[in-house]
Structure formats: structure tokens, C-alpha cells
Amino acid sequence: MATVELEDLEKRYGDVHVVRRLNLRVAHGEFVVLVGASGCGKSTTLRMVAGLDSVTAGTIRIGDRVVNEVSPRDRDIAMVFQSYALYPHMTVRENMAFGLQLRQTPAAEIDKRVRAAATMLGLTDLLGRKPAALSGGQRQRVAMGRAVVREPQVFLFDEPLSNLDAKLRVQMRLEIARLHRRLGATMVYVTHDQVEAMTLADRIAVMHEGLLQQCAPPAEVYGRPANTYVATFIGSPAMNLWPVTATRDADGLCLRGNGLDVHLDAAAAERVRAAIEALPQDGAGGREVTLGVRPEDVDVAAIGDAVLAVDVVEPLGAETIVYGQFDGHEPARAHGRDPPTLQRHEGPAIVRVAPSTQMRAGDKVPVRLRRDRLHVFDVHGLRLAHADGPP
Amino acid sequence: MTPPPTARPALWPHLLLVPVTVATLYPVLYVIKLAFSGTGGVSASPWPFPTAASLDAFAAVVQRTDADGRWIFGAQFGNSLVVATAATAIGITLSCSAAYAFARFDFPGRRFGMIAFLATQMFPGILTMIPLYVLMQRLGLLDSMLGLALVYSTTSVPFCTWTLKGWFDTLPKELEESARIDGATRLQVFTRIILPLSAPAVAVTALFSFMTAWNEFVLAYTFLSDEAAWTLPVQIRAFVGDKDVQWALFASSSLIASLPVIALFYALEKHLVGGLTAGGVKG
Numbered sequence: 001m002a003t004v005e006l007e008d009l010e011k012r013y014g015d016v017h018v019v020r021r022l023n024l025r026v027a028h029g030e031f032v033v034l035v036g037a038s039g040c041g042k043s044t045t046l047r048m049v050a051g052l053d054s055v056t057a058g059t060i061r062i063g064d065r066v067v068n069e070v071s072p073r074d075r076d077i078a079m080v081f082q083s084y085a086l087y088p089h090m091t092v093r094e095n096m097a098f099g100l101q102l103r104q105t106p107a108a109e110i111d112k113r114v115r116a117a118a119t120m121l122g123l124t125d126l127l128g129r130k131p132a133a134l135s136g137g138q139r140q141r142v143a144m145g146r147a148v149v150r151e152p153q154v155f156l157f158d159e160p161l162s163n164l165d166a167k168l169r170v171q172m173r174l175e176i177a178r179l180h181r182r183l184g185a186t187m188v189y190v191t192h193d194q195v196e197a198m199t200l201a202d203r204i205a206v207m208h209e210g211l212l213q214q215c216a217p218p219a220e221v222y223g224r225p226a227n228t229y230v231a232t233f234i235g236s237p238a239m240n241l242w243p244v245t246a247t248r249d250a251d252g253l254c255l256r257g258n259g260l261d262v263h264l265d266a267a268a269a270e271r272v273r274a275a276i277e278a279l280p281q282d283g284a285g286g287r288e289v290t291l292g293v294r295p296e297d298v299d300v301a302a303i304g305d306a307v308l309a310v311d312v313v314e315p316l317g318a319e320t321i322v323y324g325q326f327d328g329h330e331p332a333r334a335h336g337r338d339p340p341t342l343q344r345h346e347g348p349a350i351v352r353v354a355p356s357t358q359m360r361a362g363d364k365v366p367v368r369l370r371r372d373r374l375h376v377f378d379v380h381g382l383r384l385a386h387a388d389g390p391p
Numbered sequence: 392m393t394p395p396p397t398a399r400p401a402l403w404p405h406l407l408l409v410p411v412t413v414a415t416l417y418p419v420l421y422v423i424k425l426a427f428s429g430t431g432g433v434s435a436s437p438w439p440f441p442t443a444a445s446l447d448a449f450a451a452v453v454q455r456t457d458a459d460g461r462w463i464f465g466a467q468f469g470n471s472l473v474v475a476t477a478a479t480a481i482g483i484t485l486s487c488s489a490a491y492a493f494a495r496f497d498f499p500g501r502r503f504g505m506i507a508f509l510a511t512q513m514f515p516g517i518l519t520m521i522p523l524y525v526l527m528q529r530l531g532l533l534d535s536m537l538g539l540a541l542v543y544s545t546t547s548v549p550f551c552t553w554t555l556k557g558w559f560d561t562l563p564k565e566l567e568e569s570a571r572i573d574g575a576t577r578l579q580v581f582t583r584i585i586l587p588l589s590a591p592a593v594a595v596t597a598l599f600s601f602m603t604a605w606n607e608f609v610l611a612y613t614f615l616s617d618e619a620a621w622t623l624p625v626q627i628r629a630f631v632g633d634k635d636v637q638w639a640l641f642a643s644s645s646l647i648a649s650l651p652v653i654a655l656f657y658a659l660e661k662h663l664v665g666g667l668t669a670g671g672v673k674g
């Protein structure tokens with residue numbers, strides 16, 4: 001069984017702590033995407049799995065075997081690099097056959113597998129060419145073919161699409177998805193692109209500064225982000241985060257701050273209310289939390305929770321993104337106690353509306369937050385509750 | 392479309408370059424003139440172009456035999472060829488592997504080693520002559536082609552190592568990592584990925600090694616006493632002796648000796664042009 005297990009995995013370069021206590025289990029046949037901003041330690045993690053970087057502490061298991069000290073060639077993995085790393089002096093055929101030749105695979109078998117991979121990836125006519133005579137997309141495909149012919153236990157991808165233009169990237173993304181479906185192989189895929197992560201992954205592992213923030217299926221990472229970092233990293237435009245103070249009133253909770261005045265009555269957002277009420281109160285009877293709402297969960301309404309002063313309107317065709325500020329917004333307001341790893345989003349309010357909505361810069365529009373789509377985070381940025389779906 | 396205005400070439404570069412060119416070519420032309428002037432004696436005229444077309448001097452050089460009737464030219468030409476080839480082979484083998492280690496491995500003494508290699512290049516080579524002579528004598532390698540080849544290869548190793556390390560540094564690490572994942576051992580990575588991609592750099596260093604060894608005079612003159620063991624430069628110098636100065640033989644043997652180097656240059660020319668790595672990574 002081709003599982004990959006990372007247990008308390010650590011990587012340090014001198015004083016630089018690149019990967020911290022990473023625990024991750026990739027099931028047989030699963031497609032896990034490591035995603036995070038540039039420099040968060042994704043490649044380092046993948047390279048440790050490949051055996052190209054040494055492990056500072058912790059264990060890596062592939063199948064049942066601890067591979068910490070096993071050389072890359074004996075790990076039975078294949079890796080596709082961002083730069084493709086095709087051998088420039090070999091033809092496409094030789095590039096794909098190289099690994100098999102080194103393993104003394106019979107020539108007939110090599111030929112069969114190279115042909116099959118070439119057919120699958122549309123490379124049949126290019127087998128005699130050298131990499132220099134290929135386009136970016138073709139090179140990318142050769143790099144994948146080279147991995148496929150090896151029939152490894154685990155495929156590793158390090159930002160394989162980052163050097164392609166936008167159109168080709170979409171095409172190759174589909175091709176990788178198809179490849180995974182067809183081979184059913186275990187794949188670990190690194191990217192900084194959340195769209196790739198969302199579309200390809202069985203599970204997404206979000207990393208930030210060497211720490212795993214959340215590992216869950218795409219819908220869950222999107223619908224129930226574990227903290228404010230994940231909330232803003234996944235989803236475009238990012239989730240709105242507003243520091244507010246919650247106080248009790250006659251029939252529920254009142255969330256105020258940043259120009260917002262959200263009343264949660266006894267019928268609304270039960271879990272959110274319960275989670276907030278479980279927090280200790282400050283002297284004035286208030287509780288500080290961060291309210292999170294995705295741009296699509298803000299509606300233009302007759303009676304709003306806030307008045308949006310429209311700043312920029314971006315019509316994208318299928319939808320329109322509106323950037324603005326709430327009246328009464330206090331720019332510098334934020335909870336002061338956040339640990340540095342959990343960033344707080346302090347941008348303007350972002351609202352996603354139907355393209356038919358008439359709006360112009362300078363308009364003042366009342367908006368209402370969907371009660372059943374609220375997220376709340378504590379002052380450290382950790383998720384307290386969300387209103388939607390299972391807990 | 393109007394043709395781009397052609398800049399009128401400035402005059403002053405020519406004023407500078409023409410005399411430099413003449414000064415560079417004059418001795419070469421003069422040697423050619425001497426070589427074709429036959430064996431009958433040389434005019435003292437400063438005119439650099441051949442005034443005769445006699446091949447006598449060439450024939451005399453090529454057919455030379457020693458007192459015992461041995462074909463001395465053949466022996467010396469062979470010596471030069473063996474020494475230069477062996478020196479190149481030894482030097483390239485050593486410097487390729489050393490350069491790869493310097494380029495890719497982190498080991499104690501790496502920096503010091505590189506600097507020490509550089510330092511040897513800062514002293515005039517003649518400084519090492521006496522220690523080398525003693526060394527060769529102790530090892531019984533005086534008057535031996537192997538000894539001379541070893542000496543030559545060691546003197547070219549530092550330069551070749553630096554050049555090759557510079558080249559290896561430009562080869563993307565991912566190529567090697569990819570090969571290691573594909574199943575290659577370190578040695579296979581080196582022989583099947585690195586070396587084939589390094590043909591231009593190896594060609595340059597090989598040419599340098601060969602030329603250095605082929606043209607070297609001082610050490611050969613010091614270490615080789617038997618005329619039949621001489622290399623060509625020693626023989627060429629010997630034509631200009633204390634009492635007997637044979638300018639025509641000197642000139643014609645010089646020309647003959649330069650032919651293999653020219654041939655080698657043409658043979659390696661296509662490798663000297665780089666660009667082999669284009670397209671492997673990104674692009």
C-alpha cells in the first residue's frame with residue numbers, strides 16, 4: 001500500500017525553522033495538495049519525502065517502511081519539478097526511458113511503457129525530439145510522462161504548472177486530474193495556487209511558516225477554515241474578517257465594531273452564539289471575537305447590518321466584486337493579542353454581487369450578512385464556530 | 392522601409408588596430424618565410440613574405456635520423472603526441488572529478504582546496520622546477536614520457552578544475568535530483584548526465600591541456616636528456632644552437648609542430664560552442 005506518513009516532521013537550516021512538527025497521513029490513492037504562500041516550507045517538505053533534503057527530526061514512512069535514511073532512488077517515487085528538469089541531451093523517448101534503463105527493465109517492456117505513456121499524454125509524435133525543440137506545455141507533459149512510465153508508488157509534484165501561461169495551466173490541471181483518476185496513484189502536490197489546490201485535491205493541507213494549519217477536503221477547508229489564516233488564504237476574493245465586540249441584549253447577541261451592528265436573535269446562528277457566549281467576558285460585559293464572512297455571503301438589503309461605502313466596482317462578467325468600507329469603520333482597530341503566525345485580514349470590506357446589480361463608486365449601500373453563513377474566530381484567530389453545515 | 396543609416400566607421404580604431412595586427416603577424420609571417428626559404432642559408436632582409444617556395448627545410452626536418460640511423464623526427468613527434476595526449480587524459484580525468492566534488496559536495500577543506508589551486512597559479516611555473524626534478528629523479532621518471540605527462544597534467548589541473556567547476560555550477564541541480572530519483576547512483580549521475588552536458592567545457596579544458604603540454608619547453612628540456620626522448624619543442628630549440636644556427640629547420644619544424652594543435656582546434660570547434668543545455672530546464 002502506497003501511503004505516505006509524516007510524523008512530527010521537522011526541518012531546520014541552522015536557526016531557520018522551515019518545517020515544524022508536521023503530521024500528515026496520505027492514504028493510498030489519495031491526492032493531497034500542500035498549499036501555502038511562497039516560502040512556507042512546501043517544497044522542503046516534498047523534498048524530504050523525495051529524499052533530496054535530509055530530515056532534521058521526525059519520521060517519514062512510505063508504505064510500511066521508514067525511509068528517513070533511504071536514498072531517493074530506492075524510495076520508489078517519481079517527482080515532477082517546476083523547472084521540468086528534462087535531460088537536455090536526451091530525446092523525449094530517452095528522457096522517459098532513462099529511469100527504466102537504470103533499473104534494468106527489459107527493452108521490450110521499456111518500449112511498451114514509453115509508448116503507452118506517450119499515447120496517454122499526446123507525445124507520440126514528439127518522441128524523437130530533444131527538450132529544446134518543445135514548447136512549455138510539451139515539456140511539462142514529458143516530465144509527467146517520465147514519472148508515469150516508472151509506475152512509482154507515489155507521485156510528487158512541485159508546482160508543476162507554475163511556468164505555464166494561464167490557459168495552458170488550466171488544460172494541464174485537467175490533465176493531471178485525469179491522470180490521477182486513471183492511475184489511482186498516491187499523489188502529493190505542492191502549489192501556491194489555491195485554485196489548483198481546490199480543483200485537484202482530495203484533501204488540502206494548508207501550510208504557513210512551516211506549520212500545518214489545516215488538512216481537510218476542499219469543501220471543508222473552504223466552508224470551515226480552522227483559523228483566520230486559512231480563511232483568508234483559501235477563497236478569492238478572501239473572506240472578510242472584522243474584529244467585533246459581542247454583548248448580550250434582550251433576545252440574543254449584538255456584534256458591534258468596524259461600522260457593523262449585527263444582531264443575532266434567538267433563532268439565528270445558534271452555534272455561533274453559543275460559542276461566543278462560552279467566552280469569558282471583559283469588564284464591560286463584552287467579548288472580543290473576529291467575525292468572518294465570505295464576500296458571497298453579504299447581501300444588499302433594505303435594512304442592513306452596515307452601510308457599505310463603495311470604493312471600487314470590478315465587473316467580472318459572471319459576478320461583480322465590490323470593494324468598500326463600512327461607514328463608521330475604524331481603520332486601526334484590531335485585537336492586539338494575535339500570535340504572529342495567524343494573520344489578521346485588515347483590508348476593506350469585499351462583497352460579491354450579481355452582475356445585474358447597479359453600483360458605482362461613491363454609492364452608500366446597506367448590506368446584510370447571512371446569518372447562516374457566519375464564522376467566528378477568537379482573538380488568536382482560531383475558529384470558534386461557524387453557522388453553516390455540520391459542526 | 393528606409394535602410395538604417397550606416398554609421399561611418401571611425402578612423403581612430405584602425406590607426407590603433409592596424410599596427411597591432413602587423414606587429415602580431417610579422418613574426419608568424421617571418422617564420423613562414425624562413426621555412427620556405429630552403430636549406431641554403433637565410434637572407435637578413437626584413438621583408439616578411441616568402442621569397443622562395445622550397446620544401447627542402449621541411450624534408451630535412453621530417454627525414455632527420457640520428458647517428459645510429461634511427462628516425463629521430465618520428466620518435467620525437469611520437470613523444471610529443473604521447474606526452475600531450477597522456478597529460479590531457481590524466482588532467483581531464485582528475486580535474487573533472489575534482490571540479491564536480493568542488494561544485495556539488497560540501498566537505499571540510501573545500502574552500503581551502505579551491506584557493507590552494509588558485510594559489511599555485513600565482514607563482515611562475517619555473518619555481519617548481521627544482522623540486523619537480525628531485526621528485527622525478529627519486530621516482531626514476533627522468534627521461535620518461537610518463538613522468539613528463541604527470542608533471543604536465545598536474546600543472547594544468549588547477550586551471551581545468553576551476554574552469555570545469557564554473558561550468559558545473561551552471562548546470563541546474565534539478566537535473567541531478569531528477570536523475571537520482573529516476574534511479575541513478577552518484578556515479579551514474581556524473582557519467583550519464585553531467586559529463587554529456589559538459590562537452591563544451593571539457594573540450595576547452597582538453598584543448599588547453601593539450602596545447603600547454605604540446606608546446607612546453609623548459610621542463611621537457613630539463614627532464615629529457617636523450618635526444619630520442621626529446622619532445623618537439625626541445626628539438627626546435629636545438630636547431631638554434633650555440634655554434635650551428637639552422638633557421639630554416641627551426642622555422643619549418645615550428646610550422647610542422649603547430650599542425651596538430653590546429654587540427655585539434657578544428658576537431659573540437661563544434662563542441663567549443665556551448666548551448667547544449669538549452670531547453671532542459673524551463674526555457
Ligand SMILES: Nc1ncnc2c1ncn2[C@@H]1O[C@H](COP(=O)(O)OP(=O)(O)O)[C@@H](O)[C@H]1O
Pocket residue numbers: 013016018036037038039040041042043044045
Ligand atoms: N538550503 C537552505 N538553506 C537555508 N534556508 C533554506 C534552504 N532551502 C530553503 N530554505 C528556506 O526555507 C523556507 C521554505 O522554503 P521552501 O520549502 O522552498 O518554500 P516553498 O516551497 O513553500 O515556497 C524558505 O524561507 C527558504 O528561504
Ligand SMILES: [Mg+2]
Pocket residue numbers: 039042043044159
Ligand atoms: Mg517551492
